[in-house]
Amino acid sequence: MWQPVTTTTDPSDHARPVAADDSPPALRLTGLVKTYGEHTAVRDAGLVVPHGSFFGLVGPNGAGKTTVLSMAVGLVRPDSGSAQVYGVDVWQDPQKAKSLMGVLPDGLAMPERLTGRELLTFIGQLRGLAPDVVAERTRDLLTVMDLGDAERTLVVDYSTGMRKKIGLATALLHAPKLLVLDEPFEAVDPVSAAALKAILVRFVADGGSVVLSSHVMALVEQLCDTVAVMDHGTVVASGPVGEVRGDGSLEDAFVRLVGHRAPEPGELPWLAP
Numbered sequence: 001m002w003q004p005v006t007t008t009t010d011p012s013d014h015a016r017p018v019a020a021d022d023s024p025p026a027l028r029l030t031g032l033v034k035t036y037g038e039h040t041a042v043r044d045a046g047l048v049v050p051h052g053s054f055f056g057l058v059g060p061n062g063a064g065k066t067t068v069l070s071m072a073v074g075l076v077r078p079d080s081g082s083a084q085v086y087g088v089d090v091w092q093d094p095q096k097a098k099s100l101m102g103v104l105p106d107g108l109a110m111p112e113r114l115t116g117r118e119l120l121t122f123i124g125q126l127r128g129l130a131p132d133v134v135a136e137r138t139r140d141l142l143t144v145m146d147l148g149d150a151e152r153t154l155v156v157d158y159s160t161g162m163r164k165k166i167g168l169a170t171a172l173l174h175a176p177k178l179l180v181l182d183e184p185f186e187a188v189d190p191v192s193a194a195a196l197k198a199i200l201v202r203f204v205a206d207g208g209s210v211v212l213s214s215h216v217m218a219l220v221e222q223l224c225d226t227v228a229v230m231d232h233g234t235v236v237a238s239g240p241v242g243e244v245r246g247d248g249s250l251e252d253a254f255v256r257l258v259g260h261r262a263p264e265p266g267e268l269p270w271l272a273p
């Protein structure tokens with residue numbers, strides 16, 4: 001069932017207050033549909049991410065999270081529906097919409113034959129930033145991401161977690177208003193994850209908005225004030241974390257909403273050491 005995002009009335013309820021001003025939502029997705037051949041990956045998905053919120057998108061494998069986020073940021077064209085970033089239509093005015101967003105896509109494709117420093121410089125120039133601004137931000141981001149030692153290493157030689165971090169650095173470089181991050185913590189070590197979390201928390205505290213997808217419920221509970229649960233291509237629940245979670249944990253709510261499958265007795269009979 002579709003549950004609209006609502007504001008929380010309980011200040012202790014984990015969530016920061018949702019913007020009370022007239023700002024348009026950071027992200028508004030309406031009626032998104034995407035079909036691949038016979039398979040409908042996303043069916044009538046809608047979301048409202050309030051300005052200033054830290055929004056988690058969760059769902060089982062294949063639920064459609066990456067497809068929805070890709071349509072939201074202008075990487076996959078929807079069959080129907082719309083995506084707006086701070087009121088700017090992503091598909092009608094992509095240049096303006098993309099200037100407002102920093103994106104960490106799934107399976108990030110980057111110019112791999114550049115070093116980390118060269119990559120950030122290149123992206124900064126593409127974003128139209130002044131050379132001294134690019135140089136300063138590149139230095140800061142490499143330090144914060146703990147990539148200083150690898151700044152002269154080609155991205156093709158980075159580990160998975162290092163690629164995630166340099167990808168996040170490229171998303172932050174132009175100081176966007178909205179970050180859309182597909183599984184940003186996947187394969188990132190705990191020390192780097194703590195640094196990333198601190199960056200994102202500060203970003204939101206300073207007035208930014210974050211949407212991230214994750215399979216780690218504890219992380220979503222820790223970071224996010226608002227959450228949406230997707231299953232079979234649609235949003236089945238959405239709202240403040242405290243409301244979606246109910247009396248149990250977010251993981252309990254997730255399992256309740258999407259179901260689970262445990263191995264039956266006698267399955268995999270050959271798996272006996």
Ligand SMILES: Nc1ncnc2c1ncn2[C@@H]1O[C@H](COP(=O)(O)OP(=O)(O)OP(=O)(O)O)[C@@H](O)[C@H]1O
Pocket residue numbers: 036039040041042059060061062063064065066067068
């Ligand atoms: N380019 C594509 N061509 C065909 N099918 C696709 C394509 N991209 C996604 N799909 C299908 O769409 C559905 C949703 O995929 P999607 O990657 O959006 O799910 P997800 O929720 O992000 O999954 P995961 O948690 O495993 O990353 C899946 O059934 C997937 O196989």
